[in-house]
Amino acid sequence: xxxxxxxxxxxxxxxxxxxxxxxxxxxxxxxxxxxxxxxxxxxxxxxxxxxxxxxxxxxxxxxxxxxxxxxxxxxxxxxxxxxxxxxxxxxxxxxxxxxxxxxxxxxxxxxxxxxxxxxxxxxxxxxxxxxxxxxxxxxxxxxxxxxxxxxxxxxxxxxxxxxxxxxxxxxxxxxxxxxxxxxxxxxxxxxxxxxxxxxxxxxxxxxxxxxxxxxxxxxxxxxxxxxxxxxxxxxxxxxxxxxxxxxxxxxxxxxxxxxxxxxxxxxxxxxxxxxxxxxxxxxxxxxxxxxx
Numbered sequence: 001x002x003x004x005x006x007x008x009x010x011x012x013x014x015x016x017x018x019x020x021x022x023x024x025x026x027x028x029x030x031x032x033x034x035x036x037x038x039x040x041x042x043x044x045x046x047x048x049x050x051x052x053x054x055x056x057x058x059x060x061x062x063x064x065x066x067x068x069x070x071x072x073x074x075x076x077x078x079x080x081x082x083x084x085x086x087x088x089x090x091x092x093x094x095x096x097x098x099x100x101x102x103x104x105x106x107x108x109x110x111x112x113x114x115x116x117x118x119x120x121x122x123x124x125x126x127x128x129x130x131x132x133x134x135x136x137x138x139x140x141x142x143x144x145x146x147x148x149x150x151x152x153x154x155x156x157x158x159x160x161x162x163x164x165x166x167x168x169x170x171x172x173x174x175x176x177x178x179x180x181x182x183x184x185x186x187x188x189x190x191x192x193x194x195x196x197x198x199x200x201x202x203x204x205x206x207x208x209x210x211x212x213x214x215x216x217x218x219x220x221x222x223x224x225x226x227x228x229x230x231x232x233x234x235x236x237x238x239x240x241x242x243x244x245x246x247x248x249x250x251x252x253x254x255x256x257x258x259x260x261x262x263x264x265x266x267x268x269x270x271x272x273x274x275x276x277x278x279x280x281x282x283x284x285x286x287x288x289x290x291x292x
Contacts, residue, residue, distance in 0.1 A: 199269025216278025
């Protein structure tokens with residue numbers, strides 16, 4: 001195998017095969033694996049050095065073995081090494097066949113009578129690769145005509161719309177499990193103890209000053225009753241936390257400070273105040289809220 005493929009072809013070929021396998025299992029459709037994980041670049045460098053090292057070791061062993069041969073064996077070995085690799089011969093033969101031109105010694109058979117200031121014209125046939133490519137384009141055109149103009153196949157606009165609908169569906173499915181992408185429409189009440197514990201941490205850090213530790217209200221409204229100024233329920237509470245309260249009333253939008261999951265957690269924690277009895281409850285404000 002080493003005699004068939006020279007080292008300058010063998011080394012890059014093996015390296016790119018390994019690279020391709022890594023991209024298949026580690027890479028993403030949008031960026032190479034080494035962009036997403038810099039350690040892959042280091043691994044590829046080590047692979048390249050390993051391949052070069054193996055080539056160097058094998059070359060050294062061959063040299064040692066060569067020195068141990070007698071003169072006749074050395075001559076036979078050198079003849080084998082200097083002969084053109086079979087794969088190179090095959091490539092050259094295939095290239096000439098696809099070119100379809102006459103060798104120089106046979107050009108007299110196809111020379112035309114035209115003479116332009118001593119320049120003669122050859123009647124070469126079209127190269128086979130060109131002819132086959134032309135035939136293939138005719139077949140492709142016929143199939144394309146039938147597919148898109150006779151049987152009304154999807155055009156570019158239809159394919160774009162289909163792709164957008166698939167992407168929208170996939171995004172909605174992803175949002176159901178991606179807490180950091182939660183929004184006003186997709187937010188749901190979180191009941192997990194860890195989520196509620198994190199919600200309490202956020203509440204104690206940002207909400208206690210206005211709503212009191214027990215939710216009874218101070219500068220802000222009472223969170224324990226069933227009356228809400230901007231609407232109750234998880235969606236309205238999340239919206240209020242994210243976008244802020246009434247203009248000029250003091251509550252600022254927290255979306256630039258808190259992540260979506262933190263806003264969902266604190267909104268869920270606020271709902272745990274419902275039905276509790278605070279020490280000094282503030283009078284109800286807003287409208288009675290009834291969950292649908």
